[in-house]
Amino acid sequence: MLDVRRLRLLRELAHHGTIAAVAEALAFSPSAVSQQLSVLEREAGVPLLERTGRRVALTPAGRNLVRHTEAVLELLERADAELAHARRGLAGPLRIGAFPSAVRALVPAALAELSSRHPELEPMVSEVDPAAVAGALRAGELDVALVHEYDLVPGEPEDGIALTGPVFAEPLYLAARSAGALAGHRDSSWIVSPPGTLCHAMVQRVCQSAGFGPRVRHRVDDFAAQLALVAAGQGVALVPHLGTDRCPPGVVLTRLPLYRRTRTAFRAGSAAHPAVAAFSAALHSAVPAELRSA
Structure with a gap:
């Protein structure tokens, strides 16, 4: 009989590509991961891995086993959801991930609603960039999370992760010291989020669509800090609606015909879990009416 815990390790190896990365993601030692995968190969009776330098590739049998593993884990999530429904009331921890502007603008109201009902x-x-959410959900570090995507940077599907439809949509703004079109800032200095974030990719794509690449001066992940730098004459920035609640004097916001859309993400099979469903309902109630209709 194949061990589900070892199957999880194989699934993570398919996503991360190296033993070291799997160990870091799951807080194991590399030797422990390697040992457990070797045991899984013996249980399977066929080679599952091919080592090429530091990376480890899955054999065809290994890839097929990962495909079955995704289905097994989804069924286990559904079983856990059914058991949760059989219990009386909701209790215990619910680990929620959210990006910073949502943590500040929406999550407190959602938690107040959640606490009043349950x-x-x-x-x-936990504050988590959407790019890191899938790994945190698969590793069991989160149960549900808020993720976002932009019109020019759509979200990529992730094995083992399910998404709701958009909970709300918010417009993007060009933040500058004076009003003007995006194309007029070809030679301006830009304030962007750090590389590797969706917000950084968004600025690159939006500027490219206007026919230029941004001349990046500052890399700052907090939208309030970006706006403060704009007010100080340090450049221009692109900021979504939730990030404009602390806009300082001297900054002009020009609305763009682009949107950031927020969804909830969770492990495949757990949509019906009562705690996940309760948080989703509380989040919907916390969204301002003007964003729900955007």
Whole structure:
């Protein structure tokens, strides 16, 4: 009989590509991961891995086993959801991931609503960039998370991860010291989020669509800080609606015909889990009416 815990390791290896990366993602030692995968190969009776330098590739049998593993894990999530429905009331921890502007603008109201309806539930919030959400969900570090995508940077599907439809959509703004079109800032200095984030990719794509590449001066992940730098004459920035609530004097916001859309993400099979469903309902109630209709 194949061990589900070892199958999880193989699944993570398919996503990360190296033993070291799997060990870091799951807080194991590399030797422990390697040992457990060797045991899984013996259980399977066929080679599952091919080592090429530091990277490890899956054999055809290994890839097929990962495909079956995704289905098995989804069924286990559904079983856990059914058991949760059989219990009386919601209790215990619910690990929630969210990006910073949502943590500030929406999550407090959602948690207040959640606590009023389910006082025994213990929500635990962590700031997580959407790019890191899938790995955190698969590793069990999160149960549900808010992720976003932009019109020019659509979200990529992830094995083992399910998404709701957009919970809300918010417009993007060009933040500058004076009003003007995006194309007029070809030679301006730009304030962007750090590389590797969706927000950084968004600025690159939006500027490219206007026919130029941004001349990046500052890399700052907090939208309030970006706006403060704009006010100080340090450049221009692109900021979504939730990031404009602390806009300082001297900054002009020009609305663009582009949107950022937020969804909830969770492990495939867990959509019906009552705690996940309760948080989703509380989040919907916390979204301002003007964003729900955007």
